[in-house]
Amino acid sequence: MAKFKIGVMTDSFKLPFEQGLEKAAEVGAQGIQLYVVEGENKYDTFDDAKVARVRALLEQHGLVISAVCGDFGGHGFERVDENEWKIPASKAVADLAVRLGTKVVTTHIGVVPENKDDPLKADTECEAYKNMVNACREIGEYAASVGVTFAIETGPEPAERLKAFLDDVNSEGFGVNMDPANLVMCCGTDPVKSVYTLGKYIVHTHAKDGKGFIIDPRKVYTFFAEGGIEDLRLSDYFLEVPLGEGNVDFDGYLKALEDIGYNGFLTVERECGADPYADIQLAVNFLKSKIGE
Numbered sequence: 001m002a003k004f005k006i007g008v009m010t011d012s013f014k015l016p017f018e019q020g021l022e023k024a025a026e027v028g029a030q031g032i033q034l035y036v037v038e039g040e041n042k043y044d045t046f047d048d049a050k051v052a053r054v055r056a057l058l059e060q061h062g063l064v065i066s067a068v069c070g071d072f073g074g075h076g077f078e079r080v081d082e083n084e085w086k087i088p089a090s091k092a093v094a095d096l097a098v099r100l101g102t103k104v105v106t107t108h109i110g111v112v113p114e115n116k117d118d119p120l121k122a123d124t125e126c127e128a129y130k131n132m133v134n135a136c137r138e139i140g141e142y143a144a145s146v147g148v149t150f151a152i153e154t155g156p157e158p159a160e161r162l163k164a165f166l167d168d169v170n171s172e173g174f175g176v177n178m179d180p181a182n183l184v185m186c187c188g189t190d191p192v193k194s195v196y197t198l199g200k201y202i203v204h205t206h207a208k209d210g211k212g213f214i215i216d217p218r219k220v221y222t223f224f225a226e227g228g229i230e231d232l233r234l235s236d237y238f239l240e241v242p243l244g245e246g247n248v249d250f251d252g253y254l255k256a257l258e259d260i261g262y263n264g265f266l267t268v269e270r271e272c273g274a275d276p277y278a279d280i281q282l283a284v285n286f287l288k289s290k291i292g293e
Contacts (some may be wrong), residue, residue: 076110140171155182159194209246
């Protein structure tokens with residue numbers, strides 16, 4: 001088995017940052033993913049002293065940053081009015097990533113439309129696709145110039161469509177944050193097959209598990225962007241569960257990652273649950289048992 005590294009999202013502990021770092025070290029993680037869009041670690045609150053303090057705390061706990069999360073929500077990069085501020089904000093996050101010593105920024109870009117070339121049939125989707133490509137090319141050019149890759153999180157569309165989009169963007173500054181549970185929960189697609197499809201683009205992964213019931217990614221992600229749509233109960237659509245309790249084939253998934261030559265972080269993300277610490281510890285132990293540590 002490849003020598004994967006195990007990370008955790010500090011925000012998943014639902015604790016202040018410094019306590020989250022302590023817990024990350026306590027559960028046996030080697031790295032963390034840091035959320036920098038809002039809260040105590042918002043990207044525009046980092047002066048040199050804060051950068052130095054965070055780096056010192058990481059060193060103290062024997063941790064590194066696997067990635068920063070620069071997902072500004074809304075409709076991703078589908079809309080020009082949102083892109084007017086999201087593009088410069090994303091570039092600022094790339095600069096922060098460099099200062100914190102990581103080369104990966106994870107993000108959502110919206111839902112890649114199924115139709116992109118038939119304006120008579122789907123003019124709104126064609127416009128969204130164009131906006132997304134243009135924004136990602138501009139951000140990607142800047143990211144590549146500072147040695148950073150923006151990693152699009154899987155889930156809103158099948159892997160084949162995401163790969164075609166990345167091929168169109170054609171930027172060294174854009175890749176994939178592979179989230180197997182999102183593919184199961186929102187797309188109803190096979191994460192193992194998706195690893196092989198997206199192989200060359202994968203620069204970071206999430207370790208998450210789940211079950212999908214009603215597969216309608218556009219409706220679900222529009223809910224996340226806008227909220228309050230109809231009578232949408234997310235539990236009717238999908239359920240995130242602790243690692244090993246869902247429909248992700250982790251043996252096949254880890255083997256696929258090994259096959260494509262990925263040896264980076266498996267970063268535990270737990271977005272729900274009454275006892276996040278227990279679930280994260282279970283996840284770390286589960287991963288260690290799978291990778292032979």
